[in-house]
Amino acid sequence: MTEHAIIAAEGLNVTLAGRLVLSDISLALSTGHLVALVGPNGAGKTTLLRALAGLVTSEGQVHVRGEALSSLSLGERARRFAYLPQGHLVHWPLPARDIVALGRYPHGATDPARLSAKDADAVLRAMQAADVVQFIDRRVTELSGGERSRVALARVLAVEAPVILADEPTSSLDPRHQLDVMQTLRAAADKGALVIVVTHDLALAARFSDTILVLSEGRLVAQGRPQEALSEQVLGEVFRVSAYRAEYQREMVIMPWAEM
């Protein structure tokens, strides 16, 4: 698996403010997959996402298509990883187009008013995929939370990076928008990207992902297909909950049900 993996981490440790946040993480992930990263609050999910993108300093090895992450420049990393932070924050009331066009920044398109045909094409594709074309000239600060999250998603898709890292892209969204965002990310994976999604929603994770990584106290305690990674034992030990399980339309349904 390691040979085909686009991201391979080996013995990854991250220390923040003197505390070991991630310890001895090893994983290998391939393109075309949607990977859900789950775990209780404070398990180190966001830190793992940042470490994979090279946004925090880490010890150990991370390879991207066989190249050491540490050997890549900031710009090279930016073209390989599209990163969606939590909160979909935009500090100024800019039009949605300009936000999405920032996805082309790593490709040298610094001015949203002067995009090359290739960059404009990528922006348009991303806006169509996230269904935000109708907001193109609207200021993002005037959009609803759900609409804004789709603009943020379009910005990430516009990078057209082989790896998409999304930190809680569905939090604070209504059910319809949650499905919407997950379907868009699923489509990106189906088109060949590796998509890693941090989420607290085990039901969405189980339904949309190929692989689930379970983090607990900075360690990777389970990984595999949803049924295996979210076994009763893992849910009990890591989340201290029991879950209702069923099958609906040939897909797995899992719903945390009671505290343990």
Place this chain on the structure above:
Amino acid sequence: MSIQNIMAGTEIAARRRAGVMAVLVAVVIVLLLISLGVGPVRLSPIDVIDGLIGGGSDVQQVIVREIRLPRAILAFAIGGMLGLSGAALQGLLRNPLASPSLFGAPQSAAFGAVLVIALGLADVRSWALPVAAIVAAFGSVFALLAIAGRNAGLLILILAGLALSSLAGAATALVMNLSSNPFVVLEIAFWLLGSLEDRSFQHVVLALPFIVAGAILLLGQRNAFRALSLGEEAAQSLGVDVSRLRLMVISGVALGVGGAVAVSGTIGFIGLVAPHLIRPLIGHDPTRLLVPSALAGSALLLAADIAVRLIPSTSDIKVGVLTSIIGVPFFLYLIMRERRALGGGVA
């Protein structure tokens, strides 16, 4: 939806920006001409142009070229630098209340200059003055960002800025207090008030290289400000070296403000006001705000410096006093507008 359609909105905005720029340039040119014409001897714009290109009487030429031209150039350059610094700091901190004067940069620069004079290390026209002012300005902006930390909210930034400008003010007062030489005290009062009167080309030569260097540094980072709209982490993920950007902006602001303060004393609030005048006209894009904010800053300081010559009063009103008198109520208005964010303590 085609590519032409998605770019249509940008063309409308671009035309609008070009129009605003043309108006700003025209306003600055008119103010420059007025600035050259206003004084004890009033000259018409035609006389001014005549004097500039070497026509008219000798007296006319001396008044325009040697007395008023340095003053006008300094007002243009210093106002522009303050406007640019304000826009750059607001962009860096994603915060509409950021500005050099609220962060104590000019006050600290003035302290640096005052210290050099009080210690008798240099006379008022030596290079030691701008260098000391720049070092002090750099120290204060650097300290502010270090104290406030990453992603600091409005409240922290403003409190830290208040503390730093109070410290710079107190240090200047201490120098004044300890100084036994009344001439030094007089010099210091001059730094505190801020003025462009009686400046010569020597002053221009002293300040301009630093202002130009600062402006080049800030404008060189222009594209990163837009990426920073998404926050530092997202900007970093797009390939912006945020730590380097911070250092460049601090250095640019310190060079420009330090160089400016070294010849003009503290002139506050231009940096705060200028970007706010431009945003309603061209939008909030922090990259596109830089140059228009600089022009607005130039226009503001030129206008203020013309006003102090026109306002009838028994003694001269200093231009720094005037900009503060106008700037502080504007700041209060901004606080009112931003008070919900301030109350929450987050930007």
